[in-house]
Amino acid sequence: MGIKAISKPLFCHSKLLCISLLYLFTSLFLALYTSFISPTNCLFRYSPNDPIQTPLFLYNSSYGEHKHALPTFRSSCNSPVYFSDYWAALKEINEFSENSTFLGSQNLRYIQGNAASFGGNFSIKKRFSYFDHSDDGIEIPCGFFKQFPISNSDRMAMEKCKGVVVISAIFNDHDKIRQPKGLGKETPYSICFYMFVDDVTLKGLQYHNLISKNSDGNSVGVWRIVKVAKEHLYENSAMNGVIPKYLVHRLFPNSKYSIWIDAKMQLVVDPFLLIHSLVIKENVDMAISRHPFFVHTMEEAMATGRWKKWWDVDGLKKQMETYCENGLQPWNPEKPYPSV
Numbered sequence: 001m002g003i004k005a006i007s008k009p010l011f012c013h014s015k016l017l018c019i020s021l022l023y024l025f026t027s028l029f030l031a032l033y034t035s036f037i038s039p040t041n042c043l044f045r046y047s048p049n050d051p052i053q054t055p056l057f058l059y060n061s062s063y064g065e066h067k068h069a070l071p072t073f074r075s076s077c078n079s080p081v082y083f084s085d086y087w088a089a090l091k092e093i094n095e096f097s098e099n100s101t102f103l104g105s106q107n108l109r110y111i112q113g114n115a116a117s118f119g120g121n122f123s124i125k126k127r128f129s130y131f132d133h134s135d136d137g138i139e140i141p142c143g144f145f146k147q148f149p150i151s152n153s154d155r156m157a158m159e160k161c162k163g164v165v166v167i168s169a170i171f172n173d174h175d176k177i178r179q180p181k182g183l184g185k186e187t188p189y190s191i192c193f194y195m196f197v198d199d200v201t202l203k204g205l206q207y208h209n210l211i212s213k214n215s216d217g218n219s220v221g222v223w224r225i226v227k228v229a230k231e232h233l234y235e236n237s238a239m240n241g242v243i244p245k246y247l248v249h250r251l252f253p254n255s256k257y258s259i260w261i262d263a264k265m266q267l268v269v270d271p272f273l274l275i276h277s278l279v280i281k282e283n284v285d286m287a288i289s290r291h292p293f294f295v296h297t298m299e300e301a302m303a304t305g306r307w308k309k310w311w312d313v314d315g316l317k318k319q320m321e322t323y324c325e326n327g328l329q330p331w332n333p334e335k336p337y338p339s340v
Contacts, residue, residue: 109139171198
């Protein structure tokens with residue numbers, strides 16, 4: 001009886017071919033996994049604390065059709081920032097919020113009064129005199145020389161925010177409302193999300209049936225919509241937008257931490273993780289992100305004029321000239337830029 005020879009498959013005779021096929025099938029599996037099975041998770045990472053996977057809000061297909069978010073160049077799985085455990089960050093921030101003495105905050109005193117503009121009509125020299133503030137007994141100017149024109153119900157709700165608040169604003173319907181991603185399951189119930197809009201933006205939301213015309217209190221996903229009557233503020237929408245951006249501590253007097261999100265960007269990391277990693281662990285008062293495109297104020301001003309976000313180009317030019325007259329210097333690589 002002879003011995004029957006069993007031949008190997010043809011592709012096994014070539015090591016290079018075997019390795020190539022293994023690489024091909026592995027690549028296909030990883031592509032399918034990240035695209036369909038787990039599009040928002042980091043590869044092979046699973047825990048019961050993974051972020052919320054379901055959409056926070058479903059928009060009409062026509063809403064914000066030509067308003068695109070600034071691109072994200074880095075995956076959250078490849079972030080240079082080490083983010084803490086979600087539950088540990090949540091617990092620590094809640095403890096800090098309950099005991100404000102941990103924050104080392106001081107009770108500032110603000111100048112009260114009425115003026116023709118919201119910010120008051122102070123000269124540059126007068127404003128500079130308040131920059132080096134050391135005497136807690138001195139009152140300082142901080143806006144609100146006219147009442148911020150929002151409803152009483154919104155104002156009362158804002159005063160009830162005692163922990164973390166996330167703020168954004170859309171004026172003159174320049175942008176679209178973007179829902180945050182990567183939120184932990186307790187975050188939508190523990191953090192205040194506020195979107196300030198003017199009448200033009202509000203009408204756009206109503207046109208797309210995102211909010212009701214007959215309701216005073218409206219929400220789009222996690223965002224509570226707050227209408228600002230800009231006819232009682234500044235004619236320029238860009239000037240109105242910086243009020244919630246810079247005066248969060250006055251609009252939300254009982255909040256302990258705040259995050260400002262430009263409406264052209266989308267929040268993709270849980271606010272608890274951002275605050276814990278960038279502020280609490282670093283023992284700093286503030287963290288500022290690097291602009292994705294510009295490193296100098298003049299570049300931002302030119303882009304603002306080019307995109308017609310600020311229609312008064314002559315006023316914008318005068319503002320930049322004032323900055324330069326008072327010490328604004330061109331940016332160079334030797335200047336420190338301590339941000340990520």
